[in-house]
Structures are given as structure tokens and as C-alpha cells.
Amino acid sequence: xxxxxxxxxxxxDNKITDKNVIETEVTMGTVHSAAIEPYRxxxxxxxxxxxxxxxxxxxxxxxIERIMEGLPVEKAxxxxxxxxxxxxNSHIWNSVLVAEKAIGIEVPERAQYIRVIMEELxxxxxxxxxxxxxxxxxxxxxxxxxxxxxxxxxxxxxxxIGGNRVQYGVSIxxxxxxxxxLDEMRVQxxxxxxxxxEEKVLEFxxxxxxxxxxxSRITGVGVLSQKQxxxxxATGPTLxxxxxxxxxxxxxxxYEPFEFNVITQDDGDVKSNLLMxxxxxxxxxxxxxxxxxxxxxxxxxxxxxDMQDAPITKSYIEVPRGKLYHSYAxxxxxxxxxxxxxxxxxxxxxxxxxxxxxxxxxxQLAIVQCDPCFTCTDRAIQIIKI
Amino acid sequence: MSLKSYSRARAxxxxxxxxxxxxxxxxxxxxxxxxxKYDAEQYKVFLTWNPREADVxxxxxxxxxxxxxxxxxxxxxxxxxxxVVAAGACALMGGVYKNxxxxxxxxxxxxxxxxxxxxxxxxxxxxxxxxDILSGVVSALPLxxxxx
Numbered sequence: 295x296x297x298x299x300x301x302x303x304x305x306x307d308n309k310i311t312d313k314n315v316i317e318t319e320v321t322m323g324t325v326h327s328a329a330i331e332p333y334r335x336x337x338x339x340x341x342x343x344x345x346x347x348x349x350x351x352x353x354x355x356x357x358i359e360r361i362m363e364g365l366p367v368e369k370a371x372x373x374x375x376x377x378x379x380x381x382x383n384s385h386i387w388n389s390v391l392v393a394e395k396a397i398g399i400e401v402p403e404r405a406q407y408i409r410v411i412m413e414e415l416x417x418x419x420x421x422x423x424x425x426x427x428x429x430x431x432x433x434x435x436x437x438x439x440x441x442x443x444x445x446x447x448x449x450x451x452x453x454x455i456g457g458n459r460v461q462y463g464v465s466i467x468x469x470x471x472x473x474x475x476l477d478e479m480r481v482q483x484x485x486x487x488x489x490x491x492e493e494k495v496l497e498f499x500x501x502x503x504x505x506x507x508x509x510s511r512i513t514g515v516g517v518l519s520q521k522q523x524x525x526x527x528a529t530g531p532t533l534x535x536x537x538x539x540x541x542x543x544x545x546x547x548x549y550e551p552f553e554f555n556v557i558t559q560d561d562g563d564v565k566s567n568l569l570m571x572x573x574x575x576x577x578x579x580x581x582x583x584x585x586x587x588x589x590x591x592x593x594x595x596x597x598x599x600d601m602q603d604a605p606i607t608k609s610y611i612e613v614p615r616g617k618l619y620h621s622y623a624x625x626x627x628x629x630x631x632x633x634x635x636x637x638x639x640x641x642x643x644x645x646x647x648x649x650x651x652x653x654x655x656x657x658q659l660a661i662v663q664c665d666p667c668f669t670c671t672d673r674a675i676q677i678i679k680i
Numbered sequence: 681m682s683l684k685s686y687s688r689a690r691a692x693x694x695x696x697x698x699x700x701x702x703x704x705x706x707x708x709x710x711x712x713x714x715x716x717k718y719d720a721e722q723y724k725v726f727l728t729w730n731p732r733e734a735d736v737x738x739x740x741x742x743x744x745x746x747x748x749x750x751x752x753x754x755x756x757x758x759x760x761x762x763x764v765v766a767a768g769a770c771a772l773m774g775g776v777y778k779n780x781x782x783x784x785x786x787x788x789x790x791x792x793x794x795x796x797x798x799x800x801x802x803x804x805x806x807x808x809x810x811x812d813i814l815s816g817v818v819s820a821l822p823l824x825x826x827x828x
Contacts, residue, residue, distance in 0.1 A: 325750045327729030330706060331698055332747060353746040354700040356777045357786040364782025376776050379704025379807060423707065442715035449711075460704035460807035628782065669703045
């Protein structure tokens with residue numbers, strides 16, 4: 295006891311040792327003003343520098359996979375939409391894909407195109423929301439408001455097609471819902487909306503990049519090296535921002551008719567991540583334009599199929615945050631052994647790693663750069679240490 | 681006139697608590713207050729994250745097991761008089777998570793919000809629409825302004 299005075303470690307001759315910096319734990323959450331969603335972050339801080347970070351999830355766990363067990367497959371599909379309010383269309387699309395793959399249903403081409411249009415509109419609104427959230431965490435509220443304003447155009451388009459601003463429920467087994475059919479008026483409105491968004495996003499990007507205050511705040515913060523990103527199994531834009539050119543859309547059947555570039559950035563810091571999303575927006579607009587222009591005619595739903603039992607079937611798609619996995623088996627038209635793995639869950643490692651080694655004020659920014667969505671994250675998972 | 685009612689005559693502060701829904705309602709509420717299209721700030725409705733500062737508590741989500749205690753604590757931390765607005769289908773009746781299930785019901789949901797704290801105004805919808813949020817918050821205002 296003699297060699298500690300007010301928490302500072304002393305030698306026997308009362309000289310302060312080199313190890314006079316004490317590791318302090320700073321906890322955030324579960325409900326915290328900086329984080330809208332409930333989760334817990336423990337930052338281990340030494341002299342204001344983050345030495346280690348730990349993110350605890352599980353606060354939002356609602357047990358969706360469990361309540362899906364034994365539900366009729368149509369009902370279970372619409373329940374998957376309720377996993378996340380940001381990428382709801384991705385969840386229902388992938389869940390429907392599992393059933394289609396298991397039973398062997400052919401989807402009409404027109405339905406595929408409309409699904410792609412919805413997915414890309416969702417990517418637009420998700421990326422704009424990410425940029426708005428990022429700007430808010432940066433402390434630039436005006437940019438956040440401006441981005442919410444741009445996003446409103448996308449939300450209006452989503453409401454027009456799906457009938458609701460958040461949960462639109464477009465996909466059903468065999469095609470899309472009849473109310474989501476695109477007639478000429480809707481096609482025209484989408485085209486007009488795309489022009490508005492493209493103009494405003496480019497204008498925003500110009501202002502964002504040429505602002506020296508913002509660029510100096512985000513450059514070199516929250517660096518995730520390429521090697522580490524691969525080791526931590528990061529997916530989606532978080533991985534692509536470190537220079538890895540992987541996009542599942544290039545392998546997906548639905549995206550075959552469209553031409554688009556896979557955007558990559560080099561540095562893996564907050565700047566790369568933000569620019570990554572900014573540059574992906576014109577690509578998404580490009581895909582929507584191609585889809586709307588070449589929209590094939592014909593049916594939107596294939597109703598000539600019979601329910602049958604199927605073993606566990608898997609499906610992967612690329613969603614705004616990365617790779618999404620759904621799998622379940624079918625038994626008397628009911629869902630069994632449902633598993634959902636969302637991209638945010640694989641990105642948790644990247645979030646923890648990105649926060650380490652920087653100033654504590656940058657920790658929240660480093661976590662936000664990986665686009666966390668903790669309602670997606672709280673799934674039933676089993677972590678196996680290798 | 682107390683200090684709080686003096687300040688309240690000029691601005692209403694809304695605190696948003698998220699208790700485990702799907703994020704949809706929360707973004708709509710933030711959007712409703714932030715986005716220049718709806719812009720609740722023009723009516724002097726501000727978003728705050730500090731319970732001590734708040735007048736109206738907007739609760740979304742079905743209240744998962746881990747969120748029950750924080751929600752109660754936040755409710756207690758808000759000074760009187762206060763109003764609670766439950767927003768969205770989950771906050772009103774537990775939503776799909778409580779009411780739809782296959783073989784086993786979910787044991788994680790402690791909601792609806794009424795089970796945990798008293799609710800003054802309810803906003804229906806999945807997800808809530810920005811217009812409804814504004815009218816819901818406004819409908820809770822007489823409770824605050826007429827309190828002594």
C-alpha cells in the first residue's frame with residue numbers, strides 16, 4: 295500500500311515510475327447519447343489513447359429465428375423483413391430466394407428487374423443514411439440535414455412503389471406483390487428522382503471533399519489494414535474500402551443483365567469508407583437507370599408451383615452492408631432450422647479493431663465507419679474459436 | 681412560473697429511446713425532426729439525448745429483456761411534468777415479435793411499453809409516418825403545458 299499515492303504507482307524511493315499511466319475503462323451504453331441504438335462499448339484507455347475496445351451485443355435480441363420456427367413460409371418471409379428497418383428489402387428478398395431455391399421456382403424476368411430496382415433504391419437510402427449519421431458523429435449537423443433532405447427523394451420513391459416508407463414487402467415467393475408493379479407513371483417518377491439524386495449527391499460530394507476541416511478530421515482515423523480486414527472477415531463496403539475487390543453482386547443471377555463497377559478505396563480509414571459510399575451511389579443510380587430502361591414485359595408472379603419439403607437451403611446476397619446469409623429447411627410448408635447471418639455481425643471485429651490506437655474522441659467515429667446496425671446484429675449465433 | 685415551464689413555453693425537447701425494434705421507427709423519428717422536409721425544429725421541437733433536459737419521452741420498440749431497466753431509469757430521470765409517447769406497432773402491442781410465432785413464442789419481449797411505464801399518447805403504424813409523429817407529439821403537449 296505504501297507505494298501508491300492517489301492511484302499513481304511509485305517506486306520505493308518515491309520516484310514516479312515509467313508505468314505511471316494507468317489503464318482506465320470507459321464504458322458507453324447500453325443506452326447512450328452518442329449511439330442511437332442500444333449496445334455496449336468498453337474502451338480501455340491509456341492517456342486518452344484507446345488500447346483495446348470491446349463491443350457487447352445482445353441487447354436487441356428478439357429471437358426472430360426462434361419464432362420463425364414452425365411458421366408458414368410466407369409468414370416467416372415477411373417476418374424476416376422485421377429484422378431490420380434499414381435493409382428490410384434485402385432480408386425479405388434473400389429469405390424468398392431460399393424458398394425459391396429449395397422448391398425450384400422460376401422467377402419471371404420482370405419481377406427480377408423490379409427486385410433489383412428496389413434493392414438499389416434501398417442501397418441509396420442506406421448509404422445516404424450512413425453518410426448522414428457519419429456527418430452527425432463528425433459534428434457537422436448541416437451536412438446531416440442536407441443528406442436527410444436528399445434521402446427524402448428516395449423515401450418517396452420507396453413509398454410510391456411499396457406503399458410504405460420503411461417496410462415495403464416487395465418480394466413474395468415466385469415474384470413480387472401486384473401492388474409493386476411499375477407502370478409508366480412510376481417509371482417516369484423513378485427516372486426523375488434519379489436525376490435529382492444524382493445532381494444533389496455530386497454537389498454534396500464536391501462540397502464534402504473540398505472541405506479541408508472535414509478531410510483533416512477523417513483522414514487517417516480508424517485505419518483498418520487490408521490484412522486485418524481479411525483476417526477479421528469484414529464484408530461489404532468495409533472490406534472494399536481497404537482495397538479488396540469483392541462484390542457478390544457480380545456473381546448474383548439477378549444482376550447479370552446490368553453493367554456496373556465495383557468501387558474500392560485504398561486506405562481503410564474513415565475517409566475511404568465515407569468516399570466509398572459516396573461513389574457507390576452513382577453506381578446504384580446507374581443500375582436503376584439500366585433496369586428501368588430495359589424493363590421487360592410479361593408476368594410479375596409465377597404462381598404455378600407446389601409446396602414441397604426441402605432440406606436446409608442456403609442463399610447469399612450482397613446487401614448495402616455486405617454479405618447476407620439466410621438458410622432454412624421446409625417441412626409441410628413450414629420453416630425449420632432458420633439461420634440468419636447479417637453483415638454487421640461479421641463487421642463487429644473490424645469495428646473493435648478500427649477503434650484501437652486512436653484518440654478516444656475518434657472511437658465513436660471509428661465504430662460508425664463500419665456502418666453498424668445492431669438490430670441486424672443481434673442474431674442467435676455461436677462463436678467458435680479456431 | 682417555474683423555470684421549466686418558462687423554458688417550455690419556448691421549446692419542447694423530445695428524447696428518443698430505442699428499446700429493441702427494427703430501427704425503422706427510430707430513423708423516421710430522427711428524420712422527422714432533422715430532415716428539412718418535415719423539420720419539427722421549425723415548431724421548436726428539438727431532439728435531445730439527455731433525460732434531464734427532456735419534456736417528452738418517445739419510446740419505440742417492443743422493450744426487450746435487457747432494455748426494461750434502462751427504460752425505467754430514463755423515465756425516472758425525466759423531471760415532472762412529463763409525457764410519454766409510444767411510437768409504432770411494437771411499442772403499442774409488442775408488434776410481430778410478441779404476437780406472431782410458430783411453435784415457440786419469444787421470451788425476450790417484455791413489452792408493450794404500457795407494461796413498464798405509463799403511456800400518454802400512442803402513435804400507430806409500422807413504421808410510423810412522420811406526419812403521425814408530429815401529430816402524436818402535439819397531442820401530448822396539453823398534458824405538459826397545462827400542468828402546474
